[in-house]
Amino acid sequence: MSGELFLAIDVGTGSVRAALIDVAGKILELASREHDQIVPEFGWAEQRPLDWWEGARASVKTVLDRVEGARENISAICVCGQMHGLVLLDAHGALTRDTAPLWNDKRTVDLVRRFEQANEPDSYLPESGNTPTPAWPGFKLQWVRDNDPAAYARSAVAIMPKDYINYRLTGEIAMDTGDASCSFLMNPERLDWSPVMIERMGLDAAKLPPIRNPLDVVGHVTEQAALDTDLRPGTPVLVGGADYPVALLGSGACRPGMGSDSTGTGAIITVIAEKPLLDPEISNVATVEGNWGQFVLLETGGDGMRWARRAFHGNALSYDEIVARAAETPAGCDALLFMPFLTGERLGRHRNARAQFFGLGAGHGMEHLHRSILEGIAFAMTRHIRIMEQASNRPLERVIAAGGGARTELWLKIKASAFNIPILVPREPECGIVGCAAMAATATGRFSRVDQAAERFVSYGAEILPDPGWVEIYSRTQPVFEQLYHHSQALYDDIDALAAATRPKQP
Incomplete structure (x- = not known):
């Protein structure tokens, strides 16, 4: 095969994937290697960085074998990866801990709670750009300092999963602005490490890598990496990016006025803006591309349907059957509302929020319950969209849908009508891979701006327009949802106390 190619590597939670992409943004070959998630204690989640590297090696070799001449024609390599996974290396590049705590690891809950009790939001939001949460690597680094002091002392640098792959490829270390911005240690205005946050958290600034632009070349494939992967020595490797902002780019959500709905187990709603929104929620x-993604993660997205399937039907119905039942009910569910907080909220004052059906009457049936779950998640997302729109003083023009939820047309129509914003669905679901290709194409000079590359590479298969009748119903329902949201919060602590008092005592 002749012609310039790009190599993308995506270090995900379930697998590492490698893909060869041509200069038009078309994925020619894709291969993956799965890896395990380790749960040594309740609430912990870890993986072995060496497994990521083995997965990268195997996947890269596979795609190179499938495309004749690919090795000589790759002009740039771009890696993206799962965010928040803390990898510690010593001065010689060896791991000081065999495993890395992941984005969903909750071992730092007590550290986060103590930080919140000791610090007001006005004191940390301008310096970190974010609200404390167990996901942030800054708290994970504190945990290692307190619970594995030998590993902390031996560590020369703290990096993220894709940075580790870059290091194995090039021998060079850097972190992109995307991963750094969600560390709780980067100043969002200067795009550099915050001495204030580092000191406040009692960490060693010398252990933090340089922050670089995702499109910079971090290094070149070494002779050893070439032997390991069959890549050509000297091939340029970009700094790359955190998987979520790279996927935003690869979905086409890359300029102010655009939004993204990524619904899987949870639901992430993102608004692209010129500046971060310093708000505790x-x-x-x-x-x-140099903007900011203001986002909210709802812990209950597709998991709401999963819960209903299990709780109401013992997993006997398929998801398509549940959606078909929901479609039998008119918009608004005859004034039945669902508060979608089955596992609480990630941010805000009441992270112990509970789910509830409100307005249930004798005339409601199972189909109403199913549709109210879909609508309740849409209302929760709308609530945050309006907060972000108001802060930026700019309404969203369109929302781009990704994830498993993008395959459910009824839910997309509900969301489009609740948001009163059209929703687009990319033809290519591998948004992270497409984002890496757009970055590589820009870094090699084919485009002057990475958003231009994304616009060229991304096309859409469907546009879901708001239903005018549904828009009217949902616009009248949304204020009721907001009132219920605020009034319910006064009860959550009491419900927790009641649950604790009535829970059977362990022998």
Whole structure:
């Protein structure tokens, strides 16, 4: 095969994937290698960085074998990876801990709670751009300092999963602005490490790597890495990016006025803006093209349907059957509302929020319950969209849908009508891979701006327009949802106390 190619590597939670992409943004070959998630204690989640590297090696070799001449024609390599996974290396590049705590690891809950009790939001939001949460690597680094002091002392640098792959490829170390922005240690205005946050958290600034632009070349494939992967020595490797902002780019959500709905187990709603929104209920991530993604993660997204399938039907119905039942009910579910907080909220004052059906009457049936779950998640997302729109003083023009939820047309129509914003669905679901290709194409000079590359590479298969009748119903329902949201919060602590008092005592 002749012609310039790009190599993308995506270090995910379930697997490492490698893909060869041509200069038009078309994925020619893709291969993956799964890896395990380790749960040594309740609430912990770890993986072995060496497994990521083995997965990268195997996947890269596979795609190179499938495309003749690919090795000589790769002009750049771009890696993206799962965020928040803390990898510690010593001065010689060896791991000081065999495993890395992941984005969903909750071992730092007590550290986060103590930080919140000792610090007001006004004192840390301008310096970190975010609200404390167990996901942030800054708290994970504190945990290692306190619970594995030998590993902390031996550590020369703390990096993220994709940075480890870059290091194995090039021998060089850097972190992109996206991963750094969600560390709780980067100043969002200067795009550099915050001495204030580092000191406040009692960490060693010398253990933090340089922060670089995702499109910079971090290094070149070494002779050893070439032997390990069959890549050509000297091939340029970009700094790359955190998987979420790279996927935003690869979905086409890359300029202010655009939004993203990524619904899987949870649901992430993101608004692209020129600046971060310093609000205790909002998270912020630096995007590849130089904007900010203001986002909220709802712990219950597709998991709401999963819960209903199990709780109501003993897993006997398929998801398609549940959606078909929901479609039998008119918009608004005859004034039945669902508060979608089955596992609480990630941010805000009441992380112990509970789910509830409100307005249930004798005339409601199972189909109403199913649709109210879909609508309740849409209302929760709308609530945050309006907060972010108001802060930026700019309404969203369109929302781009990704994840498993993008395959459910009824739910997309509910969301589009609740948001009163059209929703687009990319033809290519591998948004992270496409984002890496857009970055590589820009870094090699084919485009002057990475958002231009994304616009060229991304096309859409469907546009879901708001239903005018549903928009009217949902616009009248949304204020009721907001009132219920606020009034319910006064009860959550009491419900926790009641649950503790009535829980059977362990022998």
